[in-house]
Amino acid sequence: MSDAVTPPAAVAGTGIQKRDIGIKRRYAAERRFRAYGLIAIALGILFLTALLYTVISKGYTAFQQTAISVPVTFSEKIIDPKGERAQNPQALMMANYPVLARNGLVRELGIDPKNKKLVSAAGKMLSAGSRVQLRDMVLADPSIIGKTLPVWILASGDIDSAFKGQVDLSVDQARRQVDDQQIAWMNQLAKDNILVKRFNTGLFTYGASSRAETAGVGVAIIGSLYMMGIVLVLALPIGVAASIYLEEFAPKNRWTDLIEVNINNLAAVPSIVFGLLGLAVFINFAGMPRSASLVGGLVLSLMTLPTIIIATRAALKAVPPSIRAAALGLGASRTQMVFHHVLPLAAPGVMTGTIIGLAQALGETAPLLLIGMVAFVVGVPASPMDPATALPVQIFMWANEAERAFVERTSGAIIILLGFLAVMNITAIILRRRFERRW
Amino acid sequence: MNMMSEAAVEAAVGAKTTAQPPIKMQGRLVNVSYGDNQALFDVDLDVRLHQVTALIGPSGCGKSTFLRCLNRMNDTIEGCRVKGSITLDGADIYDPSIDVVELRANVGMVFQKPNPFPKTIYENVAYGPRIHGLATGKAEMDEIVETSLRKAGLFEEVKDRLHTAGTGLSGGQQQRLCIARAIAVSPEVILMDEPCSALDPIATAKVEELIDELRVNYTIVIVTHSMQQAARVSQRTAMFHLGRLVEEGATDKMFTNPDDQRTQDYITGRYG
Numbered sequence: 100m101s102d103a104v105t106p107p108a109a110v111a112g113t114g115i116q117k118r119d120i121g122i123k124r125r126y127a128a129e130r131r132f133r134a135y136g137l138i139a140i141a142l143g144i145l146f147l148t149a150l151l152y153t154v155i156s157k158g159y160t161a162f163q164q165t166a167i168s169v170p171v172t173f174s175e176k177i178i179d180p181k182g183e184r185a186q187n188p189q190a191l192m193m194a195n196y197p198v199l200a201r202n203g204l205v206r207e208l209g210i211d212p213k214n215k216k217l218v219s220a221a222g223k224m225l226s227a228g229s230r231v232q233l234r235d236m237v238l239a240d241p242s243i244i245g246k247t248l249p250v251w252i253l254a255s256g257d258i259d260s261a262f263k264g265q266v267d268l269s270v271d272q273a274r275r276q277v278d279d280q281q282i283a284w285m286n287q288l289a290k291d292n293i294l295v296k297r298f299n300t301g302l303f304t305y306g307a308s309s310r311a312e313t314a315g316v317g318v319a320i321i322g323s324l325y326m327m328g329i330v331l332v333l334a335l336p337i338g339v340a341a342s343i344y345l346e347e348f349a350p351k352n353r354w355t356d357l358i359e360v361n362i363n364n365l366a367a368v369p370s371i372v373f374g375l376l377g378l379a380v381f382i383n384f385a386g387m388p389r390s391a392s393l394v395g396g397l398v399l400s401l402m403t404l405p406t407i408i409i410a411t412r413a414a415l416k417a418v419p420p421s422i423r424a425a426a427l428g429l430g431a432s433r434t435q436m437v438f439h440h441v442l443p444l445a446a447p448g449v450m451t452g453t454i455i456g457l458a459q460a461l462g463e464t465a466p467l468l469l470i471g472m473v474a475f476v477v478g479v480p481a482s483p484m485d486p487a488t489a490l491p492v493q494i495f496m497w498a499n500e501a502e503r504a505f506v507e508r509t510s511g512a513i514i515i516l517l518g519f520l521a522v523m524n525i526t527a528i529i530l531r532r533r534f535e536r537r538w
Numbered sequence: 539m540n541m542m543s544e545a546a547v548e549a550a551v552g553a554k555t556t557a558q559p560p561i562k563m564q565g566r567l568v569n570v571s572y573g574d575n576q577a578l579f580d581v582d583l584d585v586r587l588h589q590v591t592a593l594i595g596p597s598g599c600g601k602s603t604f605l606r607c608l609n610r611m612n613d614t615i616e617g618c619r620v621k622g623s624i625t626l627d628g629a630d631i632y633d634p635s636i637d638v639v640e641l642r643a644n645v646g647m648v649f650q651k652p653n654p655f656p657k658t659i660y661e662n663v664a665y666g667p668r669i670h671g672l673a674t675g676k677a678e679m680d681e682i683v684e685t686s687l688r689k690a691g692l693f694e695e696v697k698d699r700l701h702t703a704g705t706g707l708s709g710g711q712q713q714r715l716c717i718a719r720a721i722a723v724s725p726e727v728i729l730m731d732e733p734c735s736a737l738d739p740i741a742t743a744k745v746e747e748l749i750d751e752l753r754v755n756y757t758i759v760i761v762t763h764s765m766q767q768a769a770r771v772s773q774r775t776a777m778f779h780l781g782r783l784v785e786e787g788a789t790d791k792m793f794t795n796p797d798d799q800r801t802q803d804y805i806t807g808r809y810g
Contacts, residue, residue: 429665
């Protein structure tokens with residue numbers, strides 16, 4: 100109010116003094132550093148996109164499978180020519196079911212049944228998996244013998260590849276797996292909507308097979324799930340208990356230092372070494388079965404333990420000492436302090452560490468090769484003692500197959516594995532976000 | 539444990555200036571070292587019943603160390619050794635027959651920085667009584683929680699949100715919550731380690747007022763950096779310097795006519 104009276108204060112100096120304090124150089128350094136960072140991130144995104152693009156573009160077709168609707172006549176003459184099924188149930192098991200499927204297709208295509216060459220070519224369009232499929236139908240309901248039913252039978256792997264456009268038709272027909280006649284039939288059937296691509300449930304349910312169209316990751320998923328279960332049941336409690344002891348109870352001396360160094364080193368031991376250990380201890384010494392998910396789970400538990408211990412100890416360390424002091428000051432015992440206050444606060448970190456350890460174990464291949472999980476397992480394992488494979492091992496095995504149809508299955512299995520890993524990592528992030536407490 | 543008759547307690551509370559109240563805790567030749575560093579040298583100090591004893595002195599003088607000896611919180615520090623004797627009602631608290639959990643249930647502590655558990659206000663107060671089995675039912679627990687919060691002068695402010703997070707309170711409220719939490723286990727002695735150093739002046743005033751009220755029921759030992767605070771809340775003051783007890787006496791005398799030159803210099807702000 101009195102500013103009209105007081106004269107304005109004089110401004111000292113003549114603006115900001117220019118001094119050579121290297122401002123341009125400093126800004127240049129900052130810009131350079133930012134550019135490096137952007138380049139690094141851009142490269143990372145580029146490689147990730149390239150990876151996902153290759154895997155998905157090669158693999159998405161594996162989720163579809165070509166099938167042919169064949170009117171199958173369950174002829175008694177072929178299934179049970181001697182009429183002995185009442186006395187000998189084995190007769191139904193041994194019958195020549197592929198012929199039923201072939202005859203159905205031959206009729207559908209209007210081929211002269213006498214022309215052996217054409218009949219054989221038509222038969223090769225169907226998957227040999229029809230044997231199991233039709234047998235199971237007959238065993239489930241023997242009354243269908245003598246009837247004619249439309250059945251969706253998988254096309255053979257070569258027809259499947261050709262129908263998906265993966266076969267180069269410009270090559271001379273003698274040098275490819277499908278000849279021109281089969282292609283013509285394929286196109287004819289496709290036009291009538293008898294030959295179609297359907298969602299490939301078999302990819303998730305079938306076990307190992309030498310025929311691509313009946314090969315799936317069913318056994319591998321079950322084996323991986325068994326192993327994840329074993330790792331969770333063993334590594335989580337042991338790892339958390341060990342970390343709590345080391346962090347909250349153990350005296351800090353040379354021995355605990357030694358143990359800490361060793362745990363950190365164990366986390367860096369190549370996984371194949373754990374496989375050798377499992378082979379020597381669990382299989383050769385303890386006499387556990389080969390190829391069993393039990394042994395795989397034990398080996399992966401050993402491998403995951405250091406990860407869980409390190410993550411848990413970090414989470415315990417992050418709990419502020421004031422919380423411990425508050426609990427002890429009220430007369431809580433050390434165990435009460437840990438289980439009532441410290442562990443609940445560390446739980447999100449423990450969970451994150453565990454899930455990341457599990458994800459690591461899920462993707463592990465090398466140790467499983469050594470304990471014989473690289474096996475040709477057709478039947479779904481009923482227990483962890485039965486032979487099984489694991490997802491990454493299945494990918495490894497399919498990658499060694501030559502057939503075109505296995506290439507897409509390899510990528511398809513990679514997509515499934517990546518899907519599992521993504522789900523686990525997202526769960527870890529959500530858990531951490533939701534339960535993270537601030538103090 | 540408490541050998542005093544009620545009459546003696548009455549007399550102790552009433553007699554502010556005349557007779558000395560009886561000794562609640564007593565330290566004799568207390569020596570503490572952390573590894574190779576000795577933090578306390580031959581400290582002899584008495585804590586008297588229903589009085590506030592203030593421990594003052596410059597940073598690093600050992601006053602917090604002494605305080606933490608009184609409920610054996612130093613046990614949790616790696617490499618800390620305590621020699622000499624500290625008694626509570628005549629019993630040596632470092633004797634192997636004394637359980638540290640029981641000791642801490644009798645000698646509660648309030649820390650420098652408010653450290654409520656990241657739980658509800660109710661749970662913060664109920665935790666101590668629960669682990670010690672002091673309440674037999676929900677109704678009794680509710681009563682303990684309410685009484686403790688009332689004694690800490692916090693109940694009226696939080697009664698509508700007992701089941702919200704204790705960490706959501708203001709700094710001063712959090713510290714009073716910590717005091718309520720300590721009171722809830724009915725200790726005989728409450729140790730306070732610079733309880734107001736993280737609080738603003740208004741919150742500080744409330745806590746100081748509270749300390750004065752609590753004195754009627756509890757014996758309090760408080761470490762403080764504020765001379766005014768020591769003068770306002772305490773009846774006896776002990777001055778520490780470089781790990782030694784320099785002087786101990788009635789607060790009035792310490793602040794008006796100290797015997798030791800170092801005390802004189804410290805309280806007049808010449809160093810510290």
